[in-house]
Amino acid sequence: xxxxxxxxxxxxxxxxxxxxxxxxxxxxxxxxxxxxxxxxxxxxxxxxxxxxxxxxxxxxxxxxxxxxxxxxxxxxxxxxxxxxxxxxxxxxxxxxxxxxxxxxxxxxxxxxxxxxxxxxxxxxxxxxxxxxxxxxxxxxxxxxxxxxxxxxxxxxxxxxxxxxxxxxxxxxxxxxxxxxxxxxxxxxxxxxxxxxxxxxxxxxxxxxxxxxxxxxxxxxxxxxxxxxxxxxxxxxxxxxxxxxxxxxxxxxxxxxxxxxxxxxxxxxxxxxxx
Numbered sequence: 001x002x003x004x005x006x007x008x009x010x011x012x013x014x015x016x017x018x019x020x021x022x023x024x025x026x027x028x029x030x031x032x033x034x035x036x037x038x039x040x041x042x043x044x045x046x047x048x049x050x051x052x053x054x055x056x057x058x059x060x061x062x063x064x065x066x067x068x069x070x071x072x073x074x075x076x077x078x079x080x081x082x083x084x085x086x087x088x089x090x091x092x093x094x095x096x097x098x099x100x101x102x103x104x105x106x107x108x109x110x111x112x113x114x115x116x117x118x119x120x121x122x123x124x125x126x127x128x129x130x131x132x133x134x135x136x137x138x139x140x141x142x143x144x145x146x147x148x149x150x151x152x153x154x155x156x157x158x159x160x161x162x163x164x165x166x167x168x169x170x171x172x173x174x175x176x177x178x179x180x181x182x183x184x185x186x187x188x189x190x191x192x193x194x195x196x197x198x199x200x201x202x203x204x205x206x207x208x209x210x211x212x213x214x215x216x217x218x219x220x221x222x223x224x225x226x227x228x229x230x231x232x233x234x235x236x237x238x239x240x241x242x243x244x245x246x247x248x249x250x251x252x253x254x255x256x257x258x259x260x261x262x263x264x265x266x267x268x269x270x271x272x273x274x
Contacts, residue, residue, distance in 0.1 A: 005032040006039050007057065013050035014199040015043050015101075016192070022058025027066040028114050033088055040095050047265045050208055051199035052099070054122065055106040055192060061131065064113025065089075089114040089146035096121040097147075097219060100212040100266050102202040106195035107131045108188065112170060116181075117146035120155060123215065124198055127173045127182045128191050134170035154222055156180045207246040207262040209269050213237050216274045233274070240271045 007018035017039050019026035026032075043049045056062055096103055096118070105119035107127040112134040119125050127133075135152070137144050144152075144165060152161040160179045164171070176182045186194045202211055217237065221230045241247055246264045253260035 005029075005035040008039060010049065011196070012200060013048065013203040014053060014196055015046075015049045015051070016053040016055065016196075017043075019054075019056045019062055022056075022060070024066060024068075025060030025063035025110055026056040026058070026115070027063045027068075028089075028118075029066045030088070033092060037092065037095055040099065044100055045267055047208065047267050049101055050203040050211075051102045051104070053104050053106055053192070053195045053199055054119070055108050055195070058109070060109040061107045061111040062115030062118065063110050064115045064136065087145050089117060092118055093121050093146040093148075093151070100215070100270060102199065102211060102215060104195045104199050106191050107133070107173075107182065108191055112136050113140070114145055117144070117148035117151070120146065120148055120151035121219075125182045126184050126186055126191065126195060126198070127176060128188045129173055129185045130188055131173045131176070132170050133173075133176050133181065134168065135165045136168045136170065138166060139168035150223075205259055207250065207260070207264060208266050209244070209246060209262075209264040210241060212266045212270055213241065213274060220274075236273055237271065240273075244269065 005020055007016075007020045009016045009018075017036065019028075019032065019036070021027060021029070021032060040052075043052055092114075102124075103122040105122040105125040107116075107119065107125060108131065109128065110132050111119065111127075112132075113136050116133045116135060135144065135148065148165075152165065155161075156164075156179050164179070173182070173185050177185050184194075217230070217233060221233070224230060244264055246260075246262045249260050249262055
């Protein structure tokens with residue numbers, strides 16, 4: 001087993017990023033956060049990476065913030081001005097939000113605190129049948145992190161979010177499925193294979209630039225106040241993509257009844273207005 005805090009494995013266009021502090025249930029430390037952000041930055045500029053899976057090593061996904069620093073864990077910021085402080089979980093959540101590649105969270109075990117809120121900007125969440133989750137902030141005397149007060153109500157609805165967040169209790173995978181937090185439950189031994197299967201749906205016979213602009217539009221328009229915002233952005237994007245080589249290839253391959261061979265690349269061809 002390598003000592004790397006983030007394990008990487010690229011196969012068939014799908015990059016698996018594995019949190020690797022198994023002895024700590026992959027609790028989030030600043031070094032691991034930095035390593036994960038660096039891996040995401042690299043993945044976003046690598047056109048060989050078409051989709052990303054985020055999971056944990058050992059029996060845990062991520063047991064929240066590493067509390068080994070004791071009572072001062074959440075007061076360790078060097079910023080003395082409240083307005084200057086930036087939540088580390090929020091930095092991670094926004095990096096995932098801004099990604100140009102689809103992200104699947106494969107929640108293989110306990111996921112609490114930032115361990116679950118970091119998955120909210122992922123496009124798909126699936127979980128092991130043995131996973132347990134919890135938005136435990138009120139039981140640590142702190143507040144929600146990772147932009148979760150924005151993401152969670154949009155994903156599961158305000159009532160369900162309020163129940164989970166304001167009780168801080170840990171719940172099982174079945175409740176997570178019923179509450180809409182995860183899309184499906186999978187046997188532990190089949191979780192990564194299923195995550196890879198989902199990821200490949202974003203890769204096979206799709207234009208990587210089309211996937212990237214679609215992801216950006218879906219997430220950005222989630223916060224729009226009027227459908228005319230979507231009308232404006234979609235009109236620009238359709239104009240841009242319609243003039244591109246992938247549009248021509250998509251139509252031609254359909255008419256010729258063959259698999260498309262798209263040539264546009266995210267690193268080079270993603271529109272600068274999105």
